[in-house]
Amino acid sequence: MCSAIILYADHLKKYVPNHFSKKVFIANNTLYLPYKGFPPGVTRENVLAEYGIITKKNIICVGRMQLRKRLDHLAEALVHMNRADIGLILVGPDPDGILDKIKGDNIFKLGPIFGEKKLDLLSSADVFCLPGAVGLSIVDAFYCGLPFVTEEGDESAEIMYLKNGVNGFIVPRNNIPIMSQKLLLLLEDDELRRRFSHAAKQEIKENGNMDVFCSGFRDALLYAIHKTA
Numbered sequence: 001m002c003s004a005i006i007l008y009a010d011h012l013k014k015y016v017p018n019h020f021s022k023k024v025f026i027a028n029n030t031l032y033l034p035y036k037g038f039p040p041g042v043t044r045e046n047v048l049a050e051y052g053i054i055t056k057k058n059i060i061c062v063g064r065m066q067l068r069k070r071l072d073h074l075a076e077a078l079v080h081m082n083r084a085d086i087g088l089i090l091v092g093p094d095p096d097g098i099l100d101k102i103k104g105d106n107i108f109k110l111g112p113i114f115g116e117k118k119l120d121l122l123s124s125a126d127v128f129c130l131p132g133a134v135g136l137s138i139v140d141a142f143y144c145g146l147p148f149v150t151e152e153g154d155e156s157a158e159i160m161y162l163k164n165g166v167n168g169f170i171v172p173r174n175n176i177p178i179m180s181q182k183l184l185l186l187l188e189d190d191e192l193r194r195r196f197s198h199a200a201k202q203e204i205k206e207n208g209n210m211d212v213f214c215s216g217f218r219d220a221l222l223y224a225i226h227k228t229a
Contacts, residue, residue, distance in 0.1 A: 003224035006216060008157035023223060027216025029157045030208040031139045035119040047124040055087030055106050057187045060125035060146070062118060063137045065094035070132035070151065073176060075102045077129070080180040086187060089125060091118065119144060126193065127186045131179070134159050142167065142204040147186050147196035149179065161208060167199040 005020060007013060008029035016024055038047070048058070061074060071090070078088045087106040090099060091113050099109050113121060119140065122128070128141035129149040138158050141148050148168035150159075164170045169182040186193050 004220040006220045009160040011155075011160055012157060023220075025216045025220035025223065027214070027220075028160070028207055028212050029136065030204070030210065030213050031136055031143075032210050033119070033140070033143050035116060035143065038120060038123065039116075042120070044124040047120050051089075051108060051110055051121070053087055053089065053108050056085040058087045058089055058125045059127050059129050059183060059187070060089040060091065060122060061128065061130050061137075062091040062113075062122065062140060063130070063135065064092050065090070065098040066096070066133065067098060068133045068154075069130060071098060071102060073131040073151070073174070073179065074129055075104060075107065076176045077180045077183060078107065079104060080176050081184055083184075089121070091121065122146060127183060129179075129183060134162070138162060139204060139208055142200040142208065145197040145201050147193060147200060149182055149186070151175075151179070161203050163199070163203065167196050167203055 003023065005016060005024045006027050007016070007024060008027060010026050013021070013024055038044075048054075059074070059078070061071065063069070065071060074088065078086065084106070087108060089108045089110065090102075091110045093112045122140055122144040125146060127149060128137070128146040130137060131151045132154050134150050134154060134156050135158055138148055138161050142161060148162055150162065150168070150170055151173045152170050153173040162168050162170065171178045171182055186196065
């Protein structure tokens with residue numbers, strides 16, 4: 001019945017029958033983030049100290065705290081690493097009390113933080129990990145240069161940005177030791193983390209910018225106008 005179909009990622013085309021392919025357009029789902037980095041005089045150490053974070057290396061997860069995100073796996077991975085110098089930062093609203101069961105040393109539950117404060121905090125962390133239900137949080141993470149670690153098995157539009165072994169890792173689902181291993185690899189190998197960080201920024205710059213997003217809508221609208229005129 002529709003004149004054009006807009007999808008948020010190219011890999012979602014597999015769900016559309018081939019005979020509709022001519023009217024399918026891709027608008028990579030993204031966010032407009034005009035963030036320029038830390039304000040003058042502010043450093044990574046300043047930001048972490050503001051929230052009482054004293055650990056040398058930090059894994060961060062930002063977003064609405066939900067069961068489908070399997071944050072318990074992330075907490076288990078932290079315990080498995082057994083490192084006093086590694087912290088876990090959890091940022092976002094928790095209306096269902098998901099975090100009530102997540103306890104342990106060096107776990108920092110900061111609640112909702114928005115705007116540039118959130119991006120400052122992301123830029124102060126080392127790795128982003130979200131075991132399940134990857135969404136637009138990967139855009140925030142990559143924009144701030146954070147490698148991304150997740151589990152396999154959940155499909156979303158935004159997972160397209162994650163290139164396994166290039167800007168992050170996709171680990172087997174429910175495999176806490178492997179998740180811990182990949183997180184430790186990124187936290188301990190500074191050169192690898194810098195390489196992944198650069199690749200993450202490039203991915204969002206090239207494929208997650210607003211021009212790519214808007215061009216998908218523009219092309220769909222022009223096609224629909226032509227078809228229905």
